[in-house]
Amino acid sequence: MGAGHDAVAGELAERLRSRGHTVRTEDVLALLPSGVGAALRAGYRGVVRRVPGLYGWVYAAFLAPGPERAPDGQRGAGGAELTGGVAVPRPGSAPLAALAERPLTALVDRWQPDAVVSTFHLSAQVTGRLRERGTLRVPSVVTVVDFAVHRGWLHQGNDVYLCLTEEAARTAEAATGGTAEATGPVVPARFAEAAEGGGHPGRWRAEFERLAPGRPVVLLSAGAWGVGSGLPGTARELAARGFCPVLLCGRDERLRRRASGLPGVVALGWTEDVEHLMAAAHALVDNAAGQTAAQALAAGLPVVGYRPLPGHGAAGLRAMTDAGVSELARDRRELALILGRVTDPGPVRERRVALGRDLFRADAARRITELTLAGVRAP
Structure with a gap:
């Protein structure tokens, strides 16, 4: 799909x-x-x-x-x-x-x-x-x-x-x-290679440093279709809390235009250079537990689930949390606290990165x- x-x-x-x-x-x-x-x-x-x-x-x-529970409370195998x-x-x-x-x-x-x-x-x-x-x-x-x-x-x-x-x-x-x-x-192997210094992530790093010097770069994934609940509001809140939010709008040009006017927010349309973008970032906020999340784990990016899509998105992010490769934030305050922990260099971030890479068996x-x-x- x-x-x-x-x-x-x-x-x-x-x-x-x-x-x-x-x-x-x-x-x-x-x-x-x-x-x-x-x-x-x-x-x-x-x-x-x-x-x-x-x-x-x-x-x-x-x-x-x-x-599932039937109306009369009984269950079937x-x-x-x-x-x-x-x-x-x-x-x-x-x-x-x-x-x-x-x-x-x-x-x-x-x-x-x-x-x-x-x-x-x-x-x-x-x-x-x-x-x-x-x-x-x-x-x-x-x-x-x-x-x-x-x-x-x-x-x-x-x-x-x-x-x-x-x-x-x-x-x-x-x-x-x-x-x-x-x-x-x-x-693709290029995601891990870019995180280890391969390719040219310098262009993105220079751009983010110019736009938000010293701020942790957090990618917000909306999938190929730009799907998600309250994405511009989440990006605006993260910018206010000291992050550099980069909203990945996929092919939704309307979402990209809406988010482009928000102070401190970087809004990107469809890009083929995702591996170098991830190599220049510090974390991913995800709502679907899909391929973008898997790419982030390969690139050594901690993944934080937030406002998951109903259905497979919510189930997938719970499964990622159970596997120890993600955390699920309940509100914007908790999202900022988790991002603060996983973007700060140290043992918490290192453990999350290691657990994510251990999946690639x-x-x-x-x-x-x-x-x-x-x-x-x-x-």
């Missing part, structure tokens, strides 16, 4: 090609009947931007893991609700997955790949269903890009799950009865290659 899934797919493809493999990347939404995928993407974008609370309800109904003593399965993405099965099968039959790799949860449902029925005869590897593994990712038909954290791997393994392992985020592309060559289906 957003840029994060595409970024992971692109990075995996690049790594696999560098190992001598041939890769074809397909958008699962493009495999749906004409107009359906575009409508889904437009609808999702409109909901998260304008009525995020509605998306939170959709997430709870369709994707959130675990059982496997996420089913109990109404009047009768287990009613919660809705899922099976109807959408079914629509993509035939196009994906035709594509696999034509191209004859050695494996199919999913970086989006709807794709994982399609491959799981096909693999379970034996229609897909090659290994299906799911590369989970979310810190919190929701139900949309999980299907017992898939061969193996590559997850961001050990807890996420345990969740996937318990839910599917299959194999899962923690390989860590899939982020293995090369997912190498594991995909090894698993495909082994050709052994998980029990």
